[in-house]
Amino acid sequence: MMPFNNLGFVFKHFGSIIYSKPILEDLCLFLQDFSDKESVLDIGAGTGVMSEFAYRCNDRLKFVAVDPAEGMLKYAPPYLETHIGAAEALPFEDSSFDAVFMGESLHHFDDIDAALNEVLRVLKEGGKLFIYDFDRGTFLGKCVCFMERVFGEPANFYEPAVLKEELESYGFSVTVMKHGWRYTVSASL
Numbered sequence: 001m002m003p004f005n006n007l008g009f010v011f012k013h014f015g016s017i018i019y020s021k022p023i024l025e026d027l028c029l030f031l032q033d034f035s036d037k038e039s040v041l042d043i044g045a046g047t048g049v050m051s052e053f054a055y056r057c058n059d060r061l062k063f064v065a066v067d068p069a070e071g072m073l074k075y076a077p078p079y080l081e082t083h084i085g086a087a088e089a090l091p092f093e094d095s096s097f098d099a100v101f102m103g104e105s106l107h108h109f110d111d112i113d114a115a116l117n118e119v120l121r122v123l124k125e126g127g128k129l130f131i132y133d134f135d136r137g138t139f140l141g142k143c144v145c146f147m148e149r150v151f152g153e154p155a156n157f158y159e160p161a162v163l164k165e166e167l168e169s170y171g172f173s174v175t176v177m178k179h180g181w182r183y184t185v186s187a188s189l
């Protein structure tokens with residue numbers, strides 16, 4: 001397993017390097033119709049890199065983060081409410097959030113079906129989901145997948161078309177944007 005509990009400093013200072021400009025543009029586009037105080041949950045938030053980018057797009061939202069690694073969460077910015085927990089058993093009431101983010105975290109979840117059922121549970125009616133991850137159908141995506149397996153991670157990487165189908169089976173309408181070896185998904189219920 002990757003020792004995320006000890007990697008907070010690294011992600012705080014270097015985590016944003018993995019986010020390219022088109023990814024951030026997709027994120028701002030995803031957030032453009034949100035009104036003040038709508039709540040977003042960053043699952044596998046780590047130090048909160050994705051929420052920090054989202055805050056630059058819209059600083060009036062309520063930002064909440066969940067991650068099993070306290071050593072990552074302790075580097076989160078002050079506007080991010082942090083909770084220790086796993087995607088497969090979210091520590092929140094039903095229908096708590098207007099949107100969910102997953103930034104490079106989906107592939108770390110042990111049980112994707114359990115995590116997606118939890119997303120459905122905590123999202124409000126008409127809720128939205130934004131995912132950023134690496135495409136296992138590309139050369140670089142395969143390299144990252146191989147490296148993560150070496151570290152004993154689940155490495156549940158998807159090809160975007162397969163993830164789209166999977167999310168549609170959960171009732172989401174899905175738009176995929178490909179950016180070389182990376183992609184984003186904007187989905188809504």
Ligand SMILES: C[S@@+](CC[C@H](N)C(=O)[O-])C[C@H]1O[C@@H](n2cnc3c(N)ncnc32)[C@H](O)[C@@H]1O
Nearest residue numbers: 004015044045046049069086087103105108109
């Ligand atoms: C590569 S880091 C990404 C962190 C952050 N989202 C970012 O973009 O920098 C993956 C994160 O997923 C978290 N993680 C691993 N397993 C998880 C699970 N089952 N549920 C939720 N988060 C998990 C790790 O602790 C780690 O913080």
